[in-house]
Amino acid sequence: MTDLPQPRPGDLRVAAVDLGATSGRVMVAVVGPGRLELAEVHRFPNGGVTAGGSLFWDVLGIHREVLAGLRTIAATGPLDGIGIDSWAVDHGLLDRDGVLLGNPYSHRDARTDGVPEQVWQTVPAAELFARTGLQHLPFTTVYQLAAARGTAALESAQTLLLLPDLLGYWLTGEIGAERTNASTTGLYDATTGTWTVDLAARLGLPWSILPPLRDAGDRIGTLLPDIAAVLGRTADDAPVPVVAVGSHDTASAVVGVPAAGPGEAGERFAYISSGTWSLVGLELDAPVLTDAARAANFTNEAGVDGTVRYLKNVMGLWVLSQSVQTWERDGTRIDLPALLAEAAALPALRTVVDIDDASLLPPGDMPARIRALASAAGSPSRARPPRSPARSSTRSPWPTAATSAPRRRPPTTRSTWCTSSAAAPTTRSCAS
Numbered sequence: 001m002t003d004l005p006q007p008r009p010g011d012l013r014v015a016a017v018d019l020g021a022t023s024g025r026v027m028v029a030v031v032g033p034g035r036l037e038l039a040e041v042h043r044f045p046n047g048g049v050t051a052g053g054s055l056f057w058d059v060l061g062i063h064r065e066v067l068a069g070l071r072t073i074a075a076t077g078p079l080d081g082i083g084i085d086s087w088a089v090d091h092g093l094l095d096r097d098g099v100l101l102g103n104p105y106s107h108r109d110a111r112t113d114g115v116p117e118q119v120w121q122t123v124p125a126a127e128l129f130a131r132t133g134l135q136h137l138p139f140t141t142v143y144q145l146a147a148a149r150g151t152a153a154l155e156s157a158q159t160l161l162l163l164p165d166l167l168g169y170w171l172t173g174e175i176g177a178e179r180t181n182a183s184t185t186g187l188y189d190a191t192t193g194t195w196t197v198d199l200a201a202r203l204g205l206p207w208s209i210l211p212p213l214r215d216a217g218d219r220i221g222t223l224l225p226d227i228a229a230v231l232g233r234t235a236d237d238a239p240v241p242v243v244a245v246g247s248h249d250t251a252s253a254v255v256g257v258p259a260a261g262p263g264e265a266g267e268r269f270a271y272i273s274s275g276t277w278s279l280v281g282l283e284l285d286a287p288v289l290t291d292a293a294r295a296a297n298f299t300n301e302a303g304v305d306g307t308v309r310y311l312k313n314v315m316g317l318w319v320l321s322q323s324v325q326t327w328e329r330d331g332t333r334i335d336l337p338a339l340l341a342e343a344a345a346l347p348a349l350r351t352v353v354d355i356d357d358a359s360l361l362p363p364g365d366m367p368a369r370i371r372a373l374a375s376a377a378g379s380p381s382r383a384r385p386p387r388s389p390a391r392s393s394t395r396s397p398w399p400t401a402a403t404s405a406p407r408r409r410p411p412t413t414r415s416t417w418c419t420s421s422a423a424a425p426t427t428r429s430c431a432s
Helices: 059-075 115-122 125-132 141-147 152-156 163-172 197-202 225-230 249-255 291-295 318-329 336-345 366-377
Strands: 012-019 023-032 035-045 048-051 054-057 082-085 091-094 159-162 219-222 241-243 270-274 277-284 299-302 308-315 401-403
Touching: 012 059, 012 163, 012 249, 023 059, 035 059, 059 163, 059 225, 082 163, 082 249, 091 152, 091 163, 115 125, 115 141, 125 291, 141 197, 159 163, 163 219, 163 241, 249 270, 249 299, 249 308, 318 366
Parallel strands: 012 082, 082 241
Antiparallel strands: 012 023, 023 035, 048 054, 091 159, 219 241, 270 277, 270 401, 277 308, 299 308
16 A cells, blocks of 8 residues: 555654454554655454353454554554544453453444442432543443453453553553543542542442553553554654543544534534434533433533543434344345445335334344334334345445534634544544
8 A cells, every 4th residue: 555645754654543343443643744645554343242142342353453454544644643433332351461361342242231220329410421521332331340340351351442542552451441432331420530439339340440541642651561562663763652542433533523512612513423322512611511401311521632622422323224234134235335325215204203212222133123113103114124135235334424514613623533423434533
């Protein structure tokens, strides 16, 4: 890949690792005065792996794919830095030697079923929202940890690392938690920006496993010698820094929106970021912790540069991706553009179902679940692929985008690196 963008004097050439629940990618970006040039270097599929009745992430496989992309970048030009983002809430546990205790669970695993209600018996839902500002989602990290109480893994754990921080740890050997992702755990105080160790203690969770917090833009460390060697670098090469970006992919997507943020000339903008989940919200300068916000099930997540992403999580392209997987397992070859065209030709609102229904959360036969919801609602449903045979599309079908008001964000308003959500080659990433 010799045609990848190359820096001019004064430019930086950096790698953006952008991980989504159905695919991941490694991008190269050249950044300089008035210049941002991007190219996708490596894309790979991702998804939950079922083993022993549970759903896990193949995090070592993800690490291998990340190294493959970084190796290509390092082999085709300078590498001045690396940033990593991913989805939220999921995590790995390390033992006292810094060794991963097991594959991280997927947030779609059933182990948190009924756990929120157990947690609320000790810390009421209203109190949790007043402290953390998070909407109710049954798979939030605090509920995952509560589900793990009494397990050998949690009792042996010395450190909890969210997935971008875990991958950064394997690159650098440095421990920490970047705030935009930490804010999604249900163990992060939305007002003070600190861990809620008192709530963790009340819930019988080992709060000492929560790592030191860091901000987007902080330098995590440099590549470990063995990692540098895998990338083809020698002892004579300059160390490659790994920098904390907005490690929640939505935080990086929002900071990349070309508009001024809160407090900047009074501009306000709304965004829609669509991937496996869709997120609709505003960027604010303070959390909204009112009873009305809790009743509406809105959430407050930390953004880059001390902002707050006040938003609503709704089901995104997960339903589509699971439907395609079901049909392909049944032997139907799917052409996604043809499928979407046929769906678009149907009458609007002919069938209406609750896309956030709990039955749609786990992986599995999504068309059958859609038909069941439609039947219960008295709506017609086909929930099937196109009639005509179609060739499989080699293009990744899970686009991610962020849209906003057209006003430009002043180039001086952001000082940190950022990457955007993982699913589309055209989605912007940035570094400055």
